Amino acid sequence: MMIDIFNSKNNEDEKFIKNNVQEKLKIEPTPKIIPTPEATITPTPTVIPTPTPEPPSIGGKAMAYISNIHNIKPSDLKLFKYERKKWPSYAMGCPEPGKYYAQAETSGWSLHFIERNNKEYIVHTDENGTNIIECKKNLSENTVNIVKILNLSKTEEIILKRLKENIYFELETLKDENKISPIIQYLDIDVIGIKNTHEECVFLMELEFITKTSTQKVKIICTDGSNFMKISNKNLQDEIFEIPVQLVNHLGKYASQVPFPGIPEKPDSN
Numbered sequence: 620m621m622i623d624i625f626n627s628k629n630n631e632d633e634k635f636i637k638n639n640v641q642e643k644l645k646i647e648p649t650p651k652i653i654p655t656p657e658a659t660i661t662p663t664p665t666v667i668p669t670p671t672p673e674p675p676s677i678g679g680k681a682m683a684y685i686s687n688i689h690n691i692k693p694s695d696l697k698l699f700k701y702e703r704k705k706w707p708s709y710a711m712g713c714p715e716p717g718k719y720y721a722q723a724e725t726s727g728w729s730l731h732f733i734e735r736n737n738k739e740y741i742v743h744t745d746e747n748g749t750n751i752i753e754c755k756k757n758l759s760e761n762t763v764n765i766v767k768i769l770n771l772s773k774t775e776e777i778i779l780k781r782l783k784e785n786i787y788f789e790l791e792t793l794k795d796e797n798k799i800s801p802i803i804q805y806l807d808i809d810v811i812g813i814k815n816t817h818e819e820c821v822f823l824m825e826l827e828f829i830t831k832t833s834t835q836k837v838k839i840i841c842t843d844g845s846n847f848m849k850i851s852n853k854n855l856q857d858e859i860f861e862i863p864v865q866l867v868n869h870l871g872k873y874a875s876q877v878p879f880p881g882i883p884e885k886p887d888s889n
């Protein structure tokens with residue numbers, strides 16, 4: 620009995636010692652090292668400069684144009700600035716006063732020449748140099764825009780009148796936007812006012828532009844065939860303005876309903 624107790628105690632002591640040794644010998648796991656990621660360097664984008672267009676080949680045509688109209692030696696002119704352009708109409712950014720231009724996108728060049736005395740000439744051309752305009756000359760004129768002055772863009776009705784026996788009588792009243800718009804468009808240009816020295820001018824037609832707030836009168840086309848107009852504006856009553864031939868032709872279909880002064884009417888067949 621004593622021996623069993625002794626053996627049992629020894630066994631327990633051995634287990635305790637064994638477990639104690641194992642605890643001491645237990646090796647803690649080595650912590651996993653997570654490498655620090657390398658910093659990503661974002662490359663700086665390379666700036667590609669916008670290439671300067673080559674001098675246009677039509678520069679020689681433009682130079683010859685300036686040389687001819689101003690009687691300047693080509694050797695005295697220098698092209699010092701040029702730029703490719705896109706314009707909304709055939710006027711190429713330099714509308715000639717009193718002239719109407721078709722509204723169509725036109726590509727070309729703006730060329731700046733300088734003379735030896737530092738006088739500058741600005742020329743606009745289309746791509747091929749077929750059309751050349753001296754821009755600065757046109758822009759230097761003192762011009763007015765009739766549509767803006769009379770606020771004709773808000774026109775709701777146009778009454779066309781024709782002179783007969785010294786009285787303006789109604790030809791037609793235009794209320795359709797499709798008929799009003801072309802007339803406004805032809806008038807919406809810059810025109811040069813000149814002193815009214817055409818006292819003998821008797822105007823063949825009178826146009827009444829009616830808006831919600833006003834009525835403006837414009838008389839056009841002299842009986843001698845001169846394409847002038849006069850407007851009912853107190854600040855411009857002493858001036859007349861040249862009108863584009865396109866407007867004259869457009870109104871001709873209405874005016875032709877009545878014979879011109881001096882031309883006998885056809886006898887009534889009845």
